[in-house]
Amino acid sequence: MLKIGTIAWLLCFVSCVHGSDGVAVETHSGAVAQYTVTIFDNLGGARVRACFNGVAFARLVPMSSSASSQLQSASIDGIPLEIHDGRILLNEPSRHECVNYETQFKPSRFRLGDSSAVLSQSQWLWRPEPLPDEVSTSVRFTVPGDGRVSLSWPQTNGVYHPRRDVFFVETFGVFGDFNWQAFSVADARIEVARLGPTPREGDVRRWLTRAVEATASVGGRFPRDRLQFVIVSVDDPGAAVAFGMVRRGGGTSILLLPSVGVEVAQLEADWVAIHELSHLWLPRLYPEDRWLSEGIATYLQEVLRARCGLQSSARAWRRIRDGFERGRRSGSGRTLADESRSMNRTGAYQRVYWAGTAFALETDLRLRRRSNGESTLFTVLNDAQRNWAQETRAVSASRVLAALEQSSGAEFIKALGERYAKSSDFPDTSYVDSPEYDDLRMQVSALADGGCKVSGESSR
Ligand SMILES: [Zn+2]
Known part of the structure; x- marks a missing residue:
């Protein structure tokens, strides 16, 4: 999350847990x-x-x-x-x-x-x-x-x-007297708990349905069969959605903090829900590898919204370029792996998220170029996700990169990821704007068939 500065206290709400996996003495x-x-x-x-x-x-x-x-x-x-x-x-x-x-x-x-x-x-x-x-x-x-x-x-x-x-x-549990709703999207059962003056039931359903569909469009399926959202409104007029966070203890839960009084059209166009949902294509990663999960989620939040008609293609690329500029200007001089490990302390979020986005973009463009658009970051994520669908522990970037490489048959992904992780310079992204990439860029952000509708909706 990039709006973290104002609500950094949230991090400790759910992430300051130091429990380690217990060693079982016997299997009974x-x-x-x-x-x-x-x-x-x-x-x-x-x-x-x-x-x-x-x-x-x-x-x-x-x-x-x-x-x-x-x-x-x-x-x-x-x-x-x-x-x-x-x-x-x-x-x-x-x-x-x-x-x-x-x-x-x-x-x-x-x-x-x-x-x-x-x-x-x-x-x-x-x-x-x-x-x-x-x-x-x-x-x-x-x-x-x-x-x-x-x-x-x-x-x-x-x-x-x-x-x-x-x-x-950890995960989010909601207790007491609150608004509750449930419905199905892309064959996933969605349960929503709303606390306080949140958007109305119908608006929440429309917002989250579009976000789940956009995320599912990566592979024509949603990577979970059930999901809980916790929605709490906050007074932050600067953003449609002030904050989001995924928690996976015992199941999958996403906390979203929309701003009080926000319109449904603003919610649908916002990036936070799609960013959090996009994390579900990957497993939990080690702290030093968070550039990879944040980078892929940040890349998907921009290109999926363009592909699903939630923002223009031009706006998506402008936001990616602006993000690269912010990433280039920030950071503490550490390698990307070290920046990732220490970002909750140093605040180097822009550096980590956007260097990771540069990796996702470079991988996607190279995959598309070598396969004439047959293989993309989407197709390899969809394929590789089955490797960790049942994984509940945090895993390493090298395992994820190896799976992406195996799924695509492209032998550059692991080495490219290792190069990004070791580098203390922001990656060179100037190539993206050269005319030779025009067609590929258009391919990435082109409106998807059917505007990202995925089958499996119902009004349960
Ligand atoms: Zn994230």
Whole structure:
């Protein structure tokens, strides 16, 4: 996100988690973890009953050290358990045990009084340690009053069944009294939670449908079968959408912050939703490799909007050129990999995002040139995505680049990516404006057949 300066505090809301993948001591098939979570009336905390079967564990631990201070008490059968650094210690290792504990939530950034709040599961989810490689996890909630829950996790009859990465990667959960809607686009089930004075239901549906369709047009399919959006309006008259963020813990969730009073046409034309959705063509990447995911998402946000009739082709190329200029002017002199690793600290977002965009553009143009337009960044992303469709851990750029290279048969991609990552100079993009690239540029931003409509829409 480029509008990060004004709301940098958001980063810590969901990304300051230092949990590492636990090392499972044993693999026990049939391991079960069942959580019953009772959210307090003021949405200020939760009482949790966590029952385990077939999980040999010695303690329960929080997702992040920052959550440690939130733990208030823990017990088994009314007998208090020792707590050390936010960890619940069992008197003796156990396989079948129900632990009760209570946590106090940190104040949520997104909260409407006592009626609704957006909360990461790091606020209430403590995991058994060691955690088995395979564990069947279920979570059920009790919410105050007639309140509801919105989460990206698969659910049946009010019981959620998140993937194992729910214990390590944060996501957005919405609790309380809020507006909720669901529909289908491109065979994906979309669930939307809206807090506060957000755009109306019909406008939100139109906006997100266009954004999902544009993103799906990369491969004629959307790379997820379910997706949750959390929409919270903010007072930021400078932008249609002030901020967006993807979270993937246990499912896929996207937070979007539209400006209060924005029109639906402005929302549709805006880049933020398409940028966040475009991230879903790639896996989560290591911090030093974020130039690749941000670069591809930034490239797609511009060319997809041109191809789908949401902005003119001329505007897309002007924005790309302007972005390259900003990227060239910013940065801290580090290599692109180092800039990526440290950008939350240095603020070198423009450098990272637009150098990554230069890589995406160069790759796309070279692929198109060598194949007469048969192979493009779109076709190789669509093909390579199947390599990490089930991947829940962060992966390296070299794995992604190798997959793109294999999908395309183009032997330049890995070496090109390595050259970008090692360079402390902004890439030379002057070639893009030379007449010999006119046709290719037009090919990239040409209006797609059918304006990016993808089959599989319904009004569920
Ligand atoms: Zn991004």
